[in-house]
Structures are given as structure tokens and as C-alpha cells.
Amino acid sequence: MFRPTLAASALALLVATPALADNPVPEGTTLAEDQTFTFWLLDAIKSMDPQINTDVEGSDVLRQLFEGLYNEDADGSLVPGVATDHEVSEDQTTYTFTLRDDATWSNGDPVTAQDFVYAWRRLADPATASEYAWYMELMQVVNAPEVISGDMDPEELGVRAVDDHTFEVQIATPLPYFPQMVVHASTFPVHQATIEEHGDNWTRPENMVGNGAYVLDEHILGERVEMSQSDTYWDAENVVLTNLTALTINDVNQGLTRYLAGELDRVDVPAGQFPRLKEEYPEQATSTPYSCSYIYMLNVGDSGPEVLNDVRVRKALAYGIDRDIIVDRILQGGQEPSYNWTHWATAGFEAPETEWSTMSQEDRMAEAQALMEEAGYGPDNPVELTLNYNTSEDHKRIAIAASQMLKPLGFDITLNNMEWKVHTDRMQAQDFEMARYAWCGDYNEASTYLDLFTSYSGHNNGEFFNEEYDAVMKESKTAEDPLPMYQEAERILAEEMPILPIYHYAQVDMVKPDIRGLPTENVMQTWYAKDMYRVAE
Known part of the structure; x- marks a missing residue:
């Protein structure tokens, strides 16, 4: 766990990680021609809006379509996202994030600090009616309780854009784990002009503007989500998987049946079946x-x-x-x-x-x-x-x-x-x-x-x-x-x-043996398709 004690130590977390990501494929690996990934969802995703979503499965999808300040690696350590690093004030209550200058929205607009200011204010704003508004309070963001209760305007939340590439957050109480909190989907930036133009319909595939490694092509509620590689993502040249499909299957046993039939690359193991599957498919059945x-x-x-x-x-x-x-x-x-x-x-x-x-x-x-x-x-x-x-x-x-x-x-x-x-x-x-x-x-x-x-x-x-x-x-x-x-x-x-x-x-999963890049040591099980790939069998 990251526990900064001095302003300089806050940077130590990211010093070893370059601002430009490396290709996730190890040298000498032979890739499969098919670079698609199809995964299972138990339930329909209620919202594709980062500030509205409350579901774990929804977050799994949003993590592909949007990118926050930091991401996690396979061990759960923080690595750069839109932010390349940050500094912490001597009293541990002011975080200043430096944003990369090549982060771009899917419509070509630059991602700026103001996009984060807008998103965080939107999360806390009672008008948004987000069930995750309290997350701003948990993060100890200055004035969050008063904004959430309606006693202060969202503009008084303790966040500001110092300039286009510098995002400042003031917190009321030092929190050693504060940087870990910014990987949560509710803190992801959103595109203000798109939301203002389309209102609640901004998350439809034809309207959505995201800043993640993938773009939304189709969303049939309770049936499927289709995503494809974004050509505007700052690290697009190192993204290997070309297309992602999430299939909603309410029956876990049916999900397993469709996995074994080759329709899914990853699925949860139904209760009671792991011992049998581990014996029959030792390389595919995993429990962490x-x-x-x-x-x-x-x-x-x-x-x-x-x-x-x-x-x-x-x-x-x-x-x-x-x-x-x-x-x-x-x-x-x-x-x-x-x-x-x-x-x-x-x-x-x-x-x-x-x-x-x-x-x-x-x-x-x-x-x-x-x-x-x-x-x-x-x-x-x-x-x-x-x-x-x-x-x-x-x-x-x-x-x-x-x-x-x-x-x-x-x-x-x-x-x-x-x-x-x-x-x-x-x-x-x-x-x-x-x-x-x-x-x-x-x-x-x-x-x-x-x-x-x-x-x-x-x-x-x-x-x-x-x-x-x-x-x-x-x-x-x-x-x-x-x-x-x-x-x-x-x-x-x-x-x-x-x-x-x-x-x-x-x-407890079944994962196709040619899939690489899913985390195994991160108890949060936070995964990013941009870090995944298929190898030739």
C-alpha cells in the first residue's frame, strides 16, 4: 500500500513507470490472428455513465471506455493513466496531478484537467442523484459533504484546473490511500459538451465520447455490449485486442455451457463445479x-x-x-x-x-x-x-x-x-x-x-x-x-x-488458455483489456 510521508515520496510510486506504456506482449511471443475477447456478464448493466454506475460489471466495461488518473497493473500497483505523476503538499492535503498532453477524447478533443473538475463536481452535485456521491466524501475532498447535501454549490468542491494539464485536489484529512481511490470509475472524466448536448442519452453508442482504449459500438440492454479499439487513445499503438464483446447470460450454468462451446473466453464457474473443472481443465479453471x-x-x-x-x-x-x-x-x-x-x-x-x-x-x-x-x-x-x-x-x-x-x-x-x-x-x-x-x-x-x-x-x-x-x-x-x-x-x-x-x-473462473494479461496477484481483480492479448496455440 502506498503511504506517502513527504511530498517527494508521493512520486516514488510512479518513478519506475514510464509515462509512455510498453507493449504488454513479451518479446518472442507469437500472437494469434484473432485478437478478440468475449466475456460473461451475469446481469444487465444499469448505466454506462461513470458517475451513475454502481455495479462491478458496469465498472469492468467502463474501464475499457474511459480512463481515470491512474490504472492498476497485474499486482494492483498504480500505473499512469491520464496522469503521469503527482505531488503532495507537506501537510498531505493537496494533491497536484500532472496530466499527459497526448490524452484525447474519441472525438479528437484533448483531455484536460477541466474534464476531471467537471466530472468530480458532477458526481457530488445533488442534481446528478448519483448513489456514489458519497465517494467524494469518503475521499475527504474539501466541501464534499456540503456540496452533496446541497448547502454549497458544486463549484465550491475542493478541485480545480490549475491549467489544462494540472489537476489539483484538496482533501480535508490526510489519507495515505488517497491515490488508490482515483482508479474507481466514478472519478473518471466525462466529456461535458456531449452530456450537455445529449442529456441522459449521451451514453448511447452513437453519442458517447470516451477517452479509453476502446469505443462503444453497440449496447443492447440485457443482451450484449460491443466495443472496438479506439484510434484516438494515447497508447493505441500498444493495444493488441481489437474487439471486445460482453454477453449478458443470467444463468451461470448456461454461461459455462456457452464457454465450453467456444462462445466465451471467460466465465464464472458455477457453484460446486470448480473441483471437477480443475481436474478436467487444469489450465483454464482458476481460483484467486x-x-x-x-x-x-x-x-x-x-x-x-x-x-x-x-x-x-x-x-x-x-x-x-x-x-x-x-x-x-x-x-x-x-x-x-x-x-x-x-x-x-x-x-x-x-x-x-x-x-x-x-x-x-x-x-x-x-x-x-x-x-x-x-x-x-x-x-x-x-x-x-x-x-x-x-x-x-x-x-x-x-x-x-x-x-x-x-x-x-x-x-x-x-x-x-x-x-x-x-x-x-x-x-x-x-x-x-x-x-x-x-x-x-x-x-x-x-x-x-x-x-x-x-x-x-x-x-x-x-x-x-x-x-x-x-x-x-x-x-x-x-x-x-x-x-x-x-x-x-x-x-x-x-x-x-x-x-x-x-x-x-x-x-473462480474459466479462462481460455490462449488469453494473456488478466491479473492474478491483484485482490481487486481489476482488469484492463488494453493489457491483454491472445497467443497462437
């Missing part, structure tokens, strides 16, 4: 840690069911789910059972010991039964709840297993499946009781998880509001070592149980 956590979120707000106001019921729900069965018998892909929120592989994080995490499952079930009896519930007086989940055979299998595990305790769980957009819209509107949810880190530091359950979070859909939790997370922003605060935040979540942790992800 992935910074995402799978939970059931509980609606503990005013719109939620009254029974979930009882922490005893919430704890019984959490204790009653046998995660070892879910991980070892259903998933079987290298995932880890979870008794906390932050992914175990997050840089610098160590999960605290909590009472329930150290129990045996037998003891957890006994404690859950006692809690339910104390709360006045049981098989003869069941708690009725509805669990929403988005379309996926894997989510269905986990939901069925969890509901069966909880039934002996006196929980009558109704399963409610819906498509991704409906599922997320209902969560954002607090129109749910229990909901399947997963969060993937926006950057490799524990705050990307733990800030989500603060009162100022844009994704705290279960409306868990806790003053002690807010105070701990606020203290972490100025702590020399924030780990004790992060561990205390995890303890509060374990004590209040507004979520039911289920498991920590692994990236």
Missing part, C-alpha cells in the same frame, strides 16, 4: 482471492419489519447459518466462510475475534435457539421474513440452504427472486426485509467496506444508523494506525448484526 463480501442485508430502518428491530432475532439469523456447508458443499471454489464484513485479504486488515466467530456451529445453533426463545419466537411461533435475491442459480441454491438451516429455529423464510435492476432499485428504496447483497472493494483498504455502514453512506440500504459506529469511523480518518478503529467497527457490527455475513469471495 477477490475483494468482495457476500451478505444478507437486513432492513433495520423505519420501513423494515418490526421483528428485525430485535437484535436477538438478528443474531439468531446470523448464528443459524452454517457457512462451512455453504462454502465447502455448495460453492467449492476457494471461498472463505465469513463472520465479519471486511474481506480477509484486504491490505493491512486483521479481523478481530468476536464471540460468535470463535464458537463451533453447534454452539452457535444453541445460542440462536436460546435467543429466539428469549425473544418469544420458535417453531410454534415463527418469524416470517422474505429474502430477496437477484437472478442466479448460485444465489438461489445459497438462499434455499440458508432458509432450511434457519427453519428449525423458528424462521419461515419466503424466497423472492427478481432481475438485477429491480432487486437493486428495491434495495435503494428500502423496499425489502432481507436481501442478498455483495460489496466489492473500491480500493484495497478496509475503509472501502466499513464506511458503507456509516450514516453518511450512499449504500447503507438497510438504514443501520449507529452514533458509536460513525464516531469510530470518523476517528479512523485521522489515526496514524486505523486498524484498531476498523476492528472496533467490526465488533459493533457483530454486536448489532445489521447484516448476516455469509462468505468472502474468490474469483
Whole structure:
């Protein structure tokens, strides 16, 4: 993790990386004639707008069409994007990014610092209604809370264009991991004139102007996304893959079938099939840690069911789910059972010991039964709840297993499946009781998880509001070592149980053996098609 202590050290991150990228193909490699890449999406992408998108799969596509200040390499280290380097003031609160002078929009316009100013103001502006507006606040950008709340104009956000190639950001509190945060899609620049001309239609293929290595050719919602190499990208001469296709296939088993039929180059492995596939296709089946956590979120707000106001019921729900069965018998892909929120592989994080995490499952079930009896519930007086989940055979299998595990305790769980957009819209509107949810880190530091359950979070859909939790997370922003605060935040979540942790992800894939350039050592699993290529078989 990059932890600058002096202005000069901020540059050390990028000194070894040239401003002009090298060709990703090692010398002596024989390339295939076909340089296309087709990958799988589980769900339709809700928005192609960097400041509106909230989905991981959407970010995977946006990363090809747009480019931010920095990118990540295969190990997760920062490398130049539009920015070639940056300086940090002595007090660690002013970042000055130097932008390359050859970055160009797909319509030929130069990419300038003003494009970043416009995008960041747009993200924070209440008129944009972005669910990621809070990211500006997490980044500690000066005046972000006041702009987001509507108490200040977006022009007062702590960003400015010093000149066309110098972008300055002022933050309220030193954040050692601030540079890592600018790889997130919500911070990507957008083309102001295009948005002003086309409004909400600016993301249509015929209107979109991007600055990434690829341009959008076609987007059929819920079916496919087609992209082709951009001839205006600053490093176009080193981009090898010519065309990208993303296919939306809601059924993971169908996705695998189409992969084996040669229609896809990369697909997620369905639950339970990794051991077989690893044996049959040892070079294609892979499993690596992935910074995402799978939970059931509980609606503990005013719109939620009254029974979930009882922490005893919430704890019984959490204790009653046998995660070892879910991980070892259903998933079987290298995932880890979870008794906390932050992914175990997050840089610098160590999960605290909590009472329930150290129990045996037998003891957890006994404690859950006692809690339910104390709360006045049981098989003869069941708690009725509805669990929403988005379309996926894997989510269905986990939901069925969890509901069966909880039934002996006196929980009558109704399963409610819906498509991704409906599922997320209902969560954002607090129109749910229990909901399947997963969060993937926006950057490799524990705050990307733990800030989500603060009162100022844009994704705290279960409306868990806790003053002690807010105070701990606020203290972490100025702590020399924030780990004790992060561990205390995890303890509060374990004590209040507004979520039911289920498991920590692994990236479990099938990848064609001639594909090169996908990251293997980056827990964020951030990939860029511009760094990929196909070899001759």
C-alpha cells in the first residue's frame, strides 16, 4: 500500500513507470490472428455513465471506455493513466496531478484537467442523484459533504484546473490511500459538451465520447455490449485486442455451457463445479482471492419489519447459518466462510475475534435457539421474513440452504427472486426485509467496506444508523494506525448484526488458455483489456 510521508515520496510510486506504456506482449511471443475477447456478464448493466454506475460489471466495461488518473497493473500497483505523476503538499492535503498532453477524447478533443473538475463536481452535485456521491466524501475532498447535501454549490468542491494539464485536489484529512481511490470509475472524466448536448442519452453508442482504449459500438440492454479499439487513445499503438464483446447470460450454468462451446473466453464457474473443472481443465479453471463480501442485508430502518428491530432475532439469523456447508458443499471454489464484513485479504486488515466467530456451529445453533426463545419466537411461533435475491442459480441454491438451516429455529423464510435492476432499485428504496447483497472493494483498504455502514453512506440500504459506529469511523480518518478503529467497527457490527455475513469471495473462473494479461496477484481483480492479448496455440 502506498503511504506517502513527504511530498517527494508521493512520486516514488510512479518513478519506475514510464509515462509512455510498453507493449504488454513479451518479446518472442507469437500472437494469434484473432485478437478478440468475449466475456460473461451475469446481469444487465444499469448505466454506462461513470458517475451513475454502481455495479462491478458496469465498472469492468467502463474501464475499457474511459480512463481515470491512474490504472492498476497485474499486482494492483498504480500505473499512469491520464496522469503521469503527482505531488503532495507537506501537510498531505493537496494533491497536484500532472496530466499527459497526448490524452484525447474519441472525438479528437484533448483531455484536460477541466474534464476531471467537471466530472468530480458532477458526481457530488445533488442534481446528478448519483448513489456514489458519497465517494467524494469518503475521499475527504474539501466541501464534499456540503456540496452533496446541497448547502454549497458544486463549484465550491475542493478541485480545480490549475491549467489544462494540472489537476489539483484538496482533501480535508490526510489519507495515505488517497491515490488508490482515483482508479474507481466514478472519478473518471466525462466529456461535458456531449452530456450537455445529449442529456441522459449521451451514453448511447452513437453519442458517447470516451477517452479509453476502446469505443462503444453497440449496447443492447440485457443482451450484449460491443466495443472496438479506439484510434484516438494515447497508447493505441500498444493495444493488441481489437474487439471486445460482453454477453449478458443470467444463468451461470448456461454461461459455462456457452464457454465450453467456444462462445466465451471467460466465465464464472458455477457453484460446486470448480473441483471437477480443475481436474478436467487444469489450465483454464482458476481460483484467486477477490475483494468482495457476500451478505444478507437486513432492513433495520423505519420501513423494515418490526421483528428485525430485535437484535436477538438478528443474531439468531446470523448464528443459524452454517457457512462451512455453504462454502465447502455448495460453492467449492476457494471461498472463505465469513463472520465479519471486511474481506480477509484486504491490505493491512486483521479481523478481530468476536464471540460468535470463535464458537463451533453447534454452539452457535444453541445460542440462536436460546435467543429466539428469549425473544418469544420458535417453531410454534415463527418469524416470517422474505429474502430477496437477484437472478442466479448460485444465489438461489445459497438462499434455499440458508432458509432450511434457519427453519428449525423458528424462521419461515419466503424466497423472492427478481432481475438485477429491480432487486437493486428495491434495495435503494428500502423496499425489502432481507436481501442478498455483495460489496466489492473500491480500493484495497478496509475503509472501502466499513464506511458503507456509516450514516453518511450512499449504500447503507438497510438504514443501520449507529452514533458509536460513525464516531469510530470518523476517528479512523485521522489515526496514524486505523486498524484498531476498523476492528472496533467490526465488533459493533457483530454486536448489532445489521447484516448476516455469509462468505468472502474468490474469483473462480474459466479462462481460455490462449488469453494473456488478466491479473492474478491483484485482490481487486481489476482488469484492463488494453493489457491483454491472445497467443497462437
